[in-house]
Amino acid sequence: MNADIMLADRRRTVVESGSGALEVIVPDADAAVRWASHEYPNSLAKWHHHPQIEFHLIREGSGLMMAGDCVVPFRAGHVALIGSNLPRNWVSDVKPGERLARRDVLCHVRPQTMKALMACFPETARFNLVLRRAARAMVLSGESAQAAGALLEGMGDHDPARRVADLIELFGVFADAPETEASTVVTPGYDLELNSDTERTVNEAIAYVTENLAGEISLEEAARLVSMSPSAFSRFFKRAAGIGFSDFVRRLRIGRAKRMLATTDRAVARIREECGYDNASNFNRRFLDETGTTPSAYRKAHRKAGRKPSDNADR
The missing domain is CATH 2.60.120.10 (Jelly Rolls)
Known part of the structure; x- marks a missing residue:
């Protein structure tokens, strides 16, 4: 080092x-x-x-x-x-x-x-x-x-x-x-009262999301981990992090899907599962909302742009 x-x-x-x-x-x-x-x-x-x-x-x-x-x-x-x-x-x-x-x-x-x-x-x-x-x-x-x-x-x-x-x-x-x-990118006049509890709670919630991105994530479980009620945690996270908890989870999951679509040959169904979506129609709808296109079209566009896959579908 x-x-x-x-x-x-x-x-x-x-x-x-x-x-x-x-x-x-x-x-x-x-x-x-x-x-x-x-x-x-x-x-x-x-x-x-x-x-x-x-x-x-x-x-x-x-x-x-x-x-x-x-x-x-x-x-x-x-x-x-x-x-x-x-x-x-x-x-x-x-x-x-x-x-x-x-x-x-x-x-x-x-x-x-x-x-x-x-x-x-x-x-x-x-x-x-x-x-x-x-x-x-x-x-x-x-x-x-x-x-x-x-x-x-x-x-x-x-x-x-x-x-x-x-x-x-x-x-x-x-x-x-x-x-x-x-x-x-920060809203003019933004002013968050920083304290040890705020930072610790945000970091615990982020850790929970990133560690479970391919599995089940719930607002209720996140709230339980930080000893808050779901409604209080929802308000807290939105104010502290600038984004709703479910929106934060979605953006991380779709971000992972975009990377995998652009850089691997894995089947779309497998990518969907590795990004925490059990339902294909829900995954396609969320992906479209976030990117304005479908997963298949996104992959095709990035292949045309010259990006090469980094691994195979059967890995």
């Missing part, structure tokens, strides 16, 4: 207090810019928040990004900037026992550090808009995402001084991204 990664992970901990569960990231004594890479699943990959702003690149896999009150799909190449203390999580679609060794890359810096930079160098004043937009989770696409992703990857091979230059260039990419390649 990269020495930088091991050192960084040893300096991460979670403090639970009356004011909330907070991921404490202790920076290097001689560095204001922190870079790390993680595999998945990972104990650090959960719904959490911290004071640092976070540049985040997904290198492999697909799933759902949760930030504030929004849930958006991601796949390899996804780049996002998450503001200070905005709760976030990236839930990857993995099979039981599967690990993504190079799932993501991230860069942390305190907003105060950037404000000090802007005070000393007026040339960087435009970065202030990036900081404000980060409070609503900024997502890049197209050439802007490619440029930001390359910078985040390159940081891992650079010394601390070079990473400062990378960070400034990274902010420049976000500042210069055209409207067609940059968007914010």
Whole structure:
């Protein structure tokens, strides 16, 4: 494992207090810019928040990004900037026992550090808009995402001084991204009171869903696991995660089906079962609602786009 990664992970901990569960990231004594890479699943990959702003690149896999009150799909190449203390999580679609060794890359810096930079160098004043937009989770696409992703990857091979230059260039990419390649996804005015019980409950519910995606999942069982009534849990999850519990389950299941249709030769019926749907008509209806097309048409379109299957139907 990269020495930088091991050192960084040893300096991460979670403090639970009356004011909330907070991921404490202790920076290097001689560095204001922190870079790390993680595999998945990972104990650090959960719904959490911290004071640092976070540049985040997904290198492999697909799933759902949760930030504030929004849930958006991601796949390899996804780049996002998450503001200070905005709760976030990236839930990857993995099979039981599967690990993504190079799932993501991230860069942390305190907003105060950037404000000090802007005070000393007026040339960087435009970065202030990036900081404000980060409070609503900024997502890049197209050439802007490619440029930001390359910078985040390159940081891992650079010394601390070079990473400062990378960070400034990274902010420049976000500042210069055209409207067609940059968007914010959190509702304006979003404000969730974070506390240890909120974060623990959300993470327990997410763990229950991801561990049982191919089997039976019920609102009642999720509520029982977190010691809440079904109605109270339903309201809580929608407010905290920004999406209804059943909608969250559906989007994860259909996301898995899309990946398997595009990358494997498995029969549609088998894929349906592995995504937790016993009934073909229900699966087809949910898939159509989520994607606007049928499973067979989706597979055909992705085969035309040149994607090759990764395994056979009889595996």
